[in-house]
Amino acid sequence: MCVRNLGFILLVWIPQVLNAQSAVQPCPAPRLSGGYFVPEQESYPHETTLTYACDNGHKPAVEGWWATSYCENGNWFPTPQCIDENACVPLTIPNANYVASTNGWYEKDDKIWVTCDEGYEHKDHDATAKCINGTWSSVPICEKSAEACGEPLKIPHAVIIHQGYQELFEADSQVQYECEDGYTAERADTKTVICISGNWTEGPTCNRRTTPSTGHGGSAGSSRISKPDKEIVRQVTTVNNCGTPPAIVNGDFVTNNGRFLEYQCAAYYKRVGLKTVRCYSDGTWTKAPTCKPTFCVVRTAAFSHLKPAGTKYIYDRETEKLECSRAGTFFNHYSETRCTSGKITFSECCNSAKIGMHLCNDLLPMGM
Numbered sequence: 001m002c003v004r005n006l007g008f009i010l011l012v013w014i015p016q017v018l019n020a021q022s023a024v025q026p027c028p029a030p031r032l033s034g035g036y037f038v039p040e041q042e043s044y045p046h047e048t049t050l051t052y053a054c055d056n057g058h059k060p061a062v063e064g065w066w067a068t069s070y071c072e073n074g075n076w077f078p079t080p081q082c083i084d085e086n087a088c089v090p091l092t093i094p095n096a097n098y099v100a101s102t103n104g105w106y107e108k109d110d111k112i113w114v115t116c117d118e119g120y121e122h123k124d125h126d127a128t129a130k131c132i133n134g135t136w137s138s139v140p141i142c143e144k145s146a147e148a149c150g151e152p153l154k155i156p157h158a159v160i161i162h163q164g165y166q167e168l169f170e171a172d173s174q175v176q177y178e179c180e181d182g183y184t185a186e187r188a189d190t191k192t193v194i195c196i197s198g199n200w201t202e203g204p205t206c207n208r209r210t211t212p213s214t215g216h217g218g219s220a221g222s223s224r225i226s227k228p229d230k231e232i233v234r235q236v237t238t239v240n241n242c243g244t245p246p247a248i249v250n251g252d253f254v255t256n257n258g259r260f261l262e263y264q265c266a267a268y269y270k271r272v273g274l275k276t277v278r279c280y281s282d283g284t285w286t287k288a289p290t291c292k293p294t295f296c297v298v299r300t301a302a303f304s305h306l307k308p309a310g311t312k313y314i315y316d317r318e319t320e321k322l323e324c325s326r327a328g329t330f331f332n333h334y335s336e337t338r339c340t341s342g343k344i345t346f347s348e349c350c351n352s353a354k355i356g357m358h359l360c361n362d363l364l365p366m367g368m
Contacts, residue, residue: 025074034058035082044071054082059134061105062089084108088131095120095142106131116142119149119168125270125294125341126317132358138317147171147274149195157183157206169195172260172276179206194236196274196286235281242279246288253277265291268313296339298322305335305349314339324349336360 024046030037037052044050048071054060060067061081069076083089086108090100098112106112110131116122123141130137149169152160158177169175173195179185185204193200238258239245245253245261250269255262261277273289280286294316301308307323314320314337321334326349334355336347350360 027071027074027076030069030076030080032080032082035060035080037080046071046073050076050080052080052082057085058082059085059087060089078104081105086134088134088136091129091136091139093140093142096140108133114140114142118170119145121145124317128317144168145170145198147195147198149173149198149200152193152200153203155203155206158185158204171195171197171274177204177206179204182209183207184209236278237281239279241281242283242285246277246285248288248291250291250293251289263289265289268293268295268315270294270316293342296342296344298337298344303346305346312337314344316341321352321355 026043026045027048028043029041030050032052035052035054035058037050050069050071051066052060052069053066059065059082061083062078067080069078069080081104083105084107088106088108088110090104090106091098091112093114095117096114097117098114101110108131112129114122114127114129120142121144123143126138126140129139148171151165151167152169152175155177157180159180160175161178163175174192176192177185178191183206185191185206191204193203236259239256239261240258245256248263251263251265251271253261254264259278263271263275263277265271269291270293271289272292273287275289276286277288278286296314296316298306298312298314300306300310300312300322305324305326307325309323312320312322316339319336319338322337324333324335326333331351331353333349333351335349336355338345347355348361354360
């Protein structure tokens with residue numbers, strides 16, 4: 001009986017061991033165009049770390065002039081790869097995201113658009129980076145928004161509910177406090193706090209729950225009358241209580257959920273201020289945002305050095321080549337036109353080759 005059981009166990013156990021062993025596969029030598037690796041052999045055992053470098057005119061698809069790859073069950077991670085030295089490797093930008101390249105690197109003149117995480121905004125309104133001769137130009141920085149709030153204040157005898165811990169909250173974020181057992185807030189509607197212009201609204205005060213006393217009823221009643229009177233003016237209510245929504249130039253509200261209005265600016269404009277507008281119980285609105293231009297208008301006919309080509313719109317911090325009126329000997333000439341905070345600057349007229357090699361003079365300010 002014991003022998004039969006032992007045989008059954010072996011029949012079950014041995015295939016599992018063999019399968020586990022067969023799952024660990026060596027890695028064949030990787031194909032590496034434009035580079036070399038050491039040591040050079042036909043295959044490499046599982047868990048081998050391979051070092052490689054690239055030939056002149058190439059570089060690894062990661063930071064540095066040399067790189068490593070790791071063998072795991074027959075595959076290399078990451079795949080060894082040499083790219084053109086004028087290409088760019090991915091950026092690491094704190095508190096930001098951008099669409100990753102499908103091949104893991106970026107070709108010369110590729111451009112990425114960076115989106116900041118919630119609670120952060122672009123420094124100097126710079127949201128793009130361009131791959132120029134193997135390096136990134138004007139890498140965007142995402143810094144804490146002036147309208148964002150840090151972590152909510154700690155309130156004695158209260159906890160924040162339905163909210164995971166985070167250090168930064170974007171404008172209009174809400175968190176809700178709940179008093180611990182045996183304590184109660186003086187007013188139920190003060191349990192929710194809102195992030196407005198970088199500050200949290202006043203939170204609740206959790207007092208120990210007691211039985212009302214006739215001896216102190218008068219003074220308690222007086223204090224409760226004075227405090228709500230001060231809060232009534234700033235009490236947020238439904239938007240129907242305020243009537244016609246605020247109008248903003250070059251924008252309008254796009255959401256009305258009954259509790260607040262959410263505004264959005266037109267194309268080529270950036271919102272300044274909170275995107276949501278709320279209604280107070282006294283019939284007034286919170287401050288509406290404004291829409292600031294994020295572009296420059298270039299009427300080409302107004303500039304003698306430009307060839308008339310109608311009106312051009314250039315985003316802030318963007319540069320566009322505009323054809324010059326003066327024709328070159330062999331090639332057309334262009335002026336690099338840059339928009340910076342609503343002001344236009346031009347470069348001298350150069351051919352495309354000189355512009356591509358950055359041989360033109362620096363951008364020169366010119367009046368409108």
